[in-house]
Amino acid sequence: MTTLAHPGETLSADGLLPSAAPLALIDADGRLTPEAAGELTLPAPGVLRELHRRMVLGRRFDTQATALTRQGRLAVYPSSRGQDACQVGAVLPLRDSDWLFPTYRDSVAVVTRGVPAEDVLALLRGDWHCGYDPYRYRVAPQCTPLATNTLHAVGLAHAARLQAKDQVALVMLGDGATSEGDTHEALNFAGVWKAPVVFLVQNNGYAISVPLAKQTAAPTLAAKGIGYGIPSLLIDGNDAAAVYSAVRVAVDRASAGGGPTLIEAVTYRIEAHTNADDATRYRSSDEVSTWLERDPIARLTAYLSARGLLDDAAAGRLAAEAERLADGVRERMNAESTVDPAELFEHVYAHPTAALERQRAALLAELQEQEPAS
Amino acid sequence: MTTVMSASASAEETAAAVPAPVTMAAALNAALADSLAADDRVVVFGEDVGTLGGVFRITDGLASRFGERRVFDTPLAEAGIVGTAIGMAMNGLVPVVEMQFDAFAYPAFEQVTSHLAKLRNRTRGRLALPVVIRVPFGGGIGGVEHHSDSSEAYYTHTPGLRVVTPGTPADAYRLLRQAVACPDPVLFFEPKRRYWSRETAVLSVDGPPVDRAVVRRPGKDVTLIAYGGMVATALEAAAAALEEGWDVEVIDLRSLSPFDDQTLTASVRRTGRAVVVHEAAGFAGYGAEVAARLTEQCFHYLEAPILRVTGFDIPYPPPHLEKFHLPSTDRILDAIARLQWEGDNA
Numbered sequence: 001m002t003t004l005a006h007p008g009e010t011l012s013a014d015g016l017l018p019s020a021a022p023l024a025l026i027d028a029d030g031r032l033t034p035e036a037a038g039e040l041t042l043p044a045p046g047v048l049r050e051l052h053r054r055m056v057l058g059r060r061f062d063t064q065a066t067a068l069t070r071q072g073r074l075a076v077y078p079s080s081r082g083q084d085a086c087q088v089g090a091v092l093p094l095r096d097s098d099w100l101f102p103t104y105r106d107s108v109a110v111v112t113r114g115v116p117a118e119d120v121l122a123l124l125r126g127d128w129h130c131g132y133d134p135y136r137y138r139v140a141p142q143c144t145p146l147a148t149n150t151l152h153a154v155g156l157a158h159a160a161r162l163q164a165k166d167q168v169a170l171v172m173l174g175d176g177a178t179s180e181g182d183t184h185e186a187l188n189f190a191g192v193w194k195a196p197v198v199f200l201v202q203n204n205g206y207a208i209s210v211p212l213a214k215q216t217a218a219p220t221l222a223a224k225g226i227g228y229g230i231p232s233l234l235i236d237g238n239d240a241a242a243v244y245s246a247v248r249v250a251v252d253r254a255s256a257g258g259g260p261t262l263i264e265a266v267t268y269r270i271e272a273h274t275n276a277d278d279a280t281r282y283r284s285s286d287e288v289s290t291w292l293e294r295d296p297i298a299r300l301t302a303y304l305s306a307r308g309l310l311d312d313a314a315a316g317r318l319a320a321e322a323e324r325l326a327d328g329v330r331e332r333m334n335a336e337s338t339v340d341p342a343e344l345f346e347h348v349y350a351h352p353t354a355a356l357e358r359q360r361a362a363l364l365a366e367l368q369e370q371e372p373a374s
Numbered sequence: 375m376t377t378v379m380s381a382s383a384s385a386e387e388t389a390a391a392v393p394a395p396v397t398m399a400a401a402l403n404a405a406l407a408d409s410l411a412a413d414d415r416v417v418v419f420g421e422d423v424g425t426l427g428g429v430f431r432i433t434d435g436l437a438s439r440f441g442e443r444r445v446f447d448t449p450l451a452e453a454g455i456v457g458t459a460i461g462m463a464m465n466g467l468v469p470v471v472e473m474q475f476d477a478f479a480y481p482a483f484e485q486v487t488s489h490l491a492k493l494r495n496r497t498r499g500r501l502a503l504p505v506v507i508r509v510p511f512g513g514g515i516g517g518v519e520h521h522s523d524s525s526e527a528y529y530t531h532t533p534g535l536r537v538v539t540p541g542t543p544a545d546a547y548r549l550l551r552q553a554v555a556c557p558d559p560v561l562f563f564e565p566k567r568r569y570w571s572r573e574t575a576v577l578s579v580d581g582p583p584v585d586r587a588v589v590r591r592p593g594k595d596v597t598l599i600a601y602g603g604m605v606a607t608a609l610e611a612a613a614a615a616l617e618e619g620w621d622v623e624v625i626d627l628r629s630l631s632p633f634d635d636q637t638l639t640a641s642v643r644r645t646g647r648a649v650v651v652h653e654a655a656g657f658a659g660y661g662a663e664v665a666a667r668l669t670e671q672c673f674h675y676l677e678a679p680i681l682r683v684t685g686f687d688i689p690y691p692p693p694h695l696e697k698f699h700l701p702s703t704d705r706i707l708d709a710i711a712r713l714q715w716e717g718d719n720a
Contacts, residue, residue, distance in 0.1 A: 129496035140464070141496050145488050151454055152489070155461020162417070162443055163466065181481075185454035192449055347499040348533050350557040353585075353632040 016231050018222035022266045024236035025245065028294045030302025039233070040245040045309050047092070051240040052300045052310065053318055054088040058108035059297060060322035061117055064329050065107065065124070069275040073333045075126045078105045082238075082270035085296035086172075086202045088112050089243025089265075093251050094170060101140045101153040101171040105202075105269075109172065113139050117325065118332040127337050147177040150186030150199065157190070157197040157254070168254040170198040170247065176207025178221050187262065191228035196254035198247060199230075199262045202237060204269040209282040222264035230262050237265025238296040268294070341367060393576050399569040401543040402432045402508075404577055405550035406470065410440050413468060416554060418445045420455055420472030420508075429474055430510060430569055452482040456507065460489055463503045470554055476511040476523040483528070490559045491534030505559045506550075511539075512603045512653050514567030514700060516693040523690055524654035526602075529561045530631040530663070537630040538584060539563035541605025544575035545588075549628060552584035560584075563630075565603030587634040589641065593623035596710055597641045597648040599664060601627040604651045604701060611706035620710055630660060638664075639671045646677040647713045651701050656684035678714035 005011055023037040032042070043051070062081050068074045080087050087108035094100060094113070102109050110120045115132045122131020123142060130141035140156075143149035153171035160167035177183055178201060190197050201221050205212055218224055225232030233249070235242045243265055250261035268291035272279035279288075304310035345352050345360040352360065396404075409416050418436060420428075424447035427434030437445040448455050452473060459469035473479035479486075486507070493501045513522035530537045536558050540546035546564070553560040582588050590605060591612050600608035605626045612622035623641055627634070642648045648668060650661035665680040683701045691699045 128498060129492075130498075133500050134464075134497055135500060141493070141501070145484060148457060148485060148489060151457025151485065152461040152464065155458030155463075156465045157461070158458060159462040159465035159467045162462075165465075167465075169461070182453055182457060182485075185449070185451040185457070188449050188451065189454050189458055343498075347495045347497075349494070349536075349632075350499075350502065354635065355632060 010229070013226055016226040016229065018220060018225070018232045018234035018264070022234050022236040023242055023246070024239045025241040026239050026299055026303050028238070028299055030299045030306060032303075037242065037245075039249050040235070040242055043241055043244050043248075045307075047244065048241060048300065048304060049309055051085075051088055051092060051244055052297070052304055054092065054112050055084040055240060055297045055300065056318050057322050057325055058087055058112060059084055060326050061111055061329060062108055064326040065121065066271065066275060068330070068333050074121060074124045076274050076276060077107075077124050078274045079269070079271035080105050080108050082291060082295070083202055083204060083267045084108065085240035085243050086200065086237050086265045086267055089240045090170060090172060090200050090247055093244055093248040094168070095251075096138070097165070097167050098251065099138045099140065099153070099156055099167065099169045101149040101169060102142050103146075103149065103172055103174065103177075104142050104144050105174065106142065106172050110139055110142065113137055115139060117329045121329070121333060125333065125337065127339055147173055147180035147182040147186070149173070150177075150183050151189070153197050154186045154190045154193070154195050157195040158193045161193070161196060166255055168196045168198060168251045170200060170251070172200050172202065174207065175201065175203040175205065175212055175215055175221060176210065177201075178224065179207075179215055187224070187228040187230060187260075190260040191230050194257070194259035196257075197260045198250040198254060199260065200247065201262070201264045202267055203264050204267050206269060206273075206283070208273045208277065211282075220264060222262060225262035228262075230260050232262040232264065234264050235266070237267030238294045238299070240296055240300055391576055393574045395572045395574050396543050396577065397570050397572050398540070398543040398546045398564070399430060399432055401547040401577055402550055402564065403434055403436070405547045405554075406433060406436055407439065409470065409551060409554040410436065410444055413554070415466060415468045416444070416470060417462065417467050418470045418472075419448050419459075421448060421450050421474050423447060423472050428472060430566065432508070432564070432569075433472065452479055453485050456482040456485040456490060456505075459505045459507075460485065460493070460503060463505050464501060468504050468506075468554060470506040470508065473507060473509045475517075475521050476509055476525045477520040479507070479509050479525065482507075486529070486535070486561075487532050491532045494558070495534060502557050503559050504554075504557050506553045506556075506562050507560070508562045508564060510566040510569075511563045512565050512567060513690055513696050514603060514653075516696070518693065519690065522696070524652065524685070526561075526563055526630055527654060527658070527660045530660055534559070535631060536560045536584070537563065538628055539565065539602040539630060540628065541565070541568070541590070541600070541602060541626040542575075543571065543573040544577060545581075545626070545628065547577040548579050548581050549584065551579045556584055563602055567603045568606060571606065582628070585629045585632050585634060587625050587627045587629065587637040589623060589637070590626045591622070591624040593621040593645070595621045595645055595647065596623065596713060597638070597645045598622050598624045598651065598706065598710075599627060599638065599648060600624065600651045601630060602653075604653060607701060607703060608651055608706065611703040611710075614703055614707060615710055618707065618711075622710065633663070633667065635667065635671065638668060642668050642672045642680075643675040646675050648676075648680045649683060649706065649709045649713070650680065651683045651706060653685050653700055655687045656682050657687045659684055678712075681709045681712060683709045
């Protein structure tokens with residue numbers, strides 16, 4: 001019997017489906033999970049300690065940023081509290097040559113990549129749209145329109161392959177963004193091109209107020225990978241060890257020419273969408289409490305403490321480091337912004353057009369007239 | 375910018391300096407081939423651009439000559455094409471992508487307006503995106519719906535983009551080479567009704583830079599402003615106007631954004647009268663900007679209001695009705711006649 005198929009149809013789904021339940025390495029109580037976790041392997045103690053340290057620092061940055069919105073120092077801040085394991089576990093496995101494509105909720109990931117906190121907050125403070133040099137850190141500008149960054153990551157990754165550069169792009173997106181057309185196109189292009197790209201979906205259960213059940217009828221978001229010929233992993237997004245290991249597996253595969261991976265990390269957004277949102281309108285405090293018990297930092301603290309990898313002295317030193325970080329953020333954000341109106345015209349084109357030069361001159365003349373005569 | 379382009383234009387060398395008849399389609403094909411040959415960073419991709427050579431054959435032969443790492447087919451998804459082009463440009467390539475038809479470029483609109491146009495500005499100039507998006511545009515080819523839109527104003531209204539369109543085969547070659555060498559993102563609108571028009575010319579990048587308009591026909595009485603597919607129509611109208619006693623200057627804008635105020639203002643101040651022509655609907659169309667700016671800059675030189683000859687404010691008509699919609703030489707002559715000439719009683 002001949003099989004009806006067009007060229008390119010492999011007719012095989014082997015290895016493309018994720019596990020039925022999220023894979024974890026360390027459970028919510030800080031104990032090693034008894035069952036095997038598929039391709040995931042427990043990171044070395046030094047890596048676990050670094051994951052813990054970065055989460056503690058990231059959490060402190062996050063709470064400080066939220067506090068700054070209340071003081072009017074930041075226009076807005078979308079917190080990633082509760083998603084700490086994803087923020088840190090996504091970034092630490094990346095090599096210097098790799099690229100990170102974050103969204104507006106991924107400030108902690110950007111800080112973890114090494115971008116100075118005040119440069120990350122330039123966007124949310126309102127000084128400029130992107131406060132850091134993407135090429136210096138290999139971090140794309142934080143993306144506000146949903147899912148559009150998935151295509152940028154695929155393009156960058158494909159360009160790396162065309163130029164024989166060993167580079168992997170990791171793009172972060174949320175459950176809501178998986179409904180956008182660009183996510184579909186990006187997964188499809190990545191699959192066809194075998195692009196060295198990692199899609200990390202932080203499924204925090206809500207797109208602002210809309211719960212996952214209204215977002216998709218798919219059994220899991222990871223299950224969507226099969227439709228693109230992309231292997232996928234479903235993991236516990238509050239287990240930093242699992243996130244780190246999954247991203248490591250995906251980066252290694254991409255780097256070795258094995259193409260893209262889709263990772264769904266199941267997690268929860270403890271804070272509202274932003275400081276301007278009221279989450280009590282769409283979710284119960286019981287639900288939030290349940291997720292507070294699955295706190296990513298608490299479980300890794302428990303694991304490390306039980307094994308003597310984190311003692312009180314080390315925890316104290318880490319807490320002090322976090323406070324210094326917060327002090328620095330406060331100090332720099334409390335300083336007055338220095339913005340230059342003339343810069344509005346500088347970067348629209350490689351060289352300002354004649355019309356933009358006229359507009360700049362007009363604005364500067366207007367400002368000069370407003371200044372009191374000295 | 376012009377200095378970048380004079381390097382290694384192989385078509386110029388192989389075609390020698392002997393003027394030969396060339397269609398706009400062939401000129402565009404030569405520009406792509408020469409851009410690919412001149413710069414390893416250039417990649418050409420889109421729907422059907424590889425094996426088929428594009429539905430209009432603009433990329434004919436490029437995949438076999440340069441290989442599928444340089445010239446390749448993509449999945450059928452316009453946002454995907456532009457979005458991945460952005461990522462490729464971030465990683466050192468110079469993507470030249472094709473949107474199969476004007477109206478089929480709309481799915482890519484968010485990638486173009488929110489990202490391609492803004493990333494340089496968002497990053498204070500650190501992230502440049504030298505991407506060219508080729509868009510066959512306009513009507514006059516008897517296409518069924520969604521194949522004849524004039525969508526240029528959507529893009530000229532977006533700061534950060536350059537929007538250019540050639541009116542002649544030789545300029546199609548020059549402008550496309552210039553667009554590929556340009557550090558800014560360029561929307562390159564190709565007037566599909568002129569793909570098969572011929573001109574006897576030597577293809578060369580030398581000439582006016584990417585952001586300048588050119589005078590296609592000097593004249594002293596009226597400035598007739600056109601671009602893309604309407605340049606030839608405007609030149610026909612100018613020839614006919616001579617019989618009516620009007621010496622019409624025809625300006626081919628080439629660059630819709632930025633706008634070449636200098637060339638246009640000089641012409642209108644000299645002639646004192648102007649008509650803008652385009653296929654797109656008139657309401658809030660590109661011609662409104664042209665008329666407004668030239669009025670601001672030339673008011674005391676004007677003998678009459680600047681008039682527009684445009685398509686009607688309707689969705690693009692079906693093939694059997696498009697001739698009623700498109701600006702014609704007669705409609706242009708009528709507009710010229712309404713420019714308050716001495717002796718008019720109106």
